[in-house]
Amino acid sequence: MVWINLRLRRQKIDPTSRRSAIQLQVKTILNIVQRFVGFVYRQVQLHCPAKSAPSIEILVEPHRGIRGRCSHCQKPAPGYDRQPERRWLFVPLWGIETHFRYAPRRVNCPEHGVAVEYIPWSEGKRPVTLAMMGFLARWARRLSWLETARAFQTSWEMVYRSVQWFVEWGLSQRDVSGVKSIGVDEIHWGHGLRADNFLTVIYQIDAECRRLLWVGRRRTQATLRRGLKVLGPDFATKLRFVCSDMWKPYLKVIAAKAPQALNVLDRFHITGHLNKAVDEVRPSREWTAEDRGGQKEVEAHALAVTPEGKPGARSGSPETERLGGQQTGHGARLGVEGVFLSLLEV
Numbered sequence: 001m002v003w004i005n006l007r008l009r010r011q012k013i014d015p016t017s018r019r020s021a022i023q024l025q026v027k028t029i030l031n032i033v034q035r036f037v038g039f040v041y042r043q044v045q046l047h048c049p050a051k052s053a054p055s056i057e058i059l060v061e062p063h064r065g066i067r068g069r070c071s072h073c074q075k076p077a078p079g080y081d082r083q084p085e086r087r088w089l090f091v092p093l094w095g096i097e098t099h100f101r102y103a104p105r106r107v108n109c110p111e112h113g114v115a116v117e118y119i120p121w122s123e124g125k126r127p128v129t130l131a132m133m134g135f136l137a138r139w140a141r142r143l144s145w146l147e148t149a150r151a152f153q154t155s156w157e158m159v160y161r162s163v164q165w166f167v168e169w170g171l172s173q174r175d176v177s178g179v180k181s182i183g184v185d186e187i188h189w190g191h192g193l194r195a196d197n198f199l200t201v202i203y204q205i206d207a208e209c210r211r212l213l214w215v216g217r218r219r220t221q222a223t224l225r226r227g228l229k230v231l232g233p234d235f236a237t238k239l240r241f242v243c244s245d246m247w248k249p250y251l252k253v254i255a256a257k258a259p260q261a262l263n264v265l266d267r268f269h270i271t272g273h274l275n276k277a278v279d280e281v282r283p284s285r286e287w288t289a290e291d292r293g294g295q296k297e298v299e300a301h302a303l304a305v306t307p308e309g310k311p312g313a314r315s316g317s318p319e320t321e322r323l324g325g326q327q328t329g330h331g332a333r334l335g336v337e338g339v340f341l342s343l344l345e346v
């Protein structure tokens, strides 16, 4: 085993050499990219075992003039004792596995009693630095989790935990108070058509911000209610627009939870239902020029129905419910013009 110190040191100018007076050291880089108030990088060592891959160990020490902080309230507190040294996996440097090493202090907080100090690069008992978790989570957006683990010499489990931590952190920071418009949709997931093979997705579609807000298993009323509840007690009541397909359970929940919002039924699903209705009608009657004109006109526009103007069309009307669910024989017998007009209720 060989230990090589990569220490920060100022070298004297050698007149026979053309090297710069100050050599770049690993600690210099660390102090630029990962500087922690109250802590210092004491030493950086390259560990070169004979028969395995090298590793870098970064020894961290508390700053002598700064007291430790309580991990509960982050207020400075008198020192109590010191715990055994721990190791945290850091972002690999030049592809070499890198660890932080530090013996945490315990402090005697006036409010919380004896507690482990606040360690800014650590989250609970995880043996990974926050920098490494953020690093893995960002790469996991570009590569599969398995590929990410292989590329950075870590485990799939570590990538999974990192993504989980990153998502939880992001959700805790998320602000949905300004969301005015949402889309609600179902996604087929996996194989088969069982209830568990569908997901309900809620996403923000405001012009200034489009983002995924929530995903839940199944496509029932309970699923959508659960999603709206997670987004906050006032979330649904502040919406102005909800874009959805004609899936009846969604329409019912939207009508109940966001009655003030304009429910926009998206064009893709409307034209799909209309074409289906047309196919059913076609064998039963001759088309007229008037029918074809009506179809083109309706296909050219998404349909918006307001609770004030057309309360029946929003949900619960026989026409809308028929289109939201299965096409019945009666719906087909209405004929294409009748279906369009009854859908619009004009």
Ligand SMILES: [Zn+2]
Binding pocket: 070, 071, 072, 073, 074, 075, 109, 110, 111, 112, 113
């Ligand atoms: Zn405290």
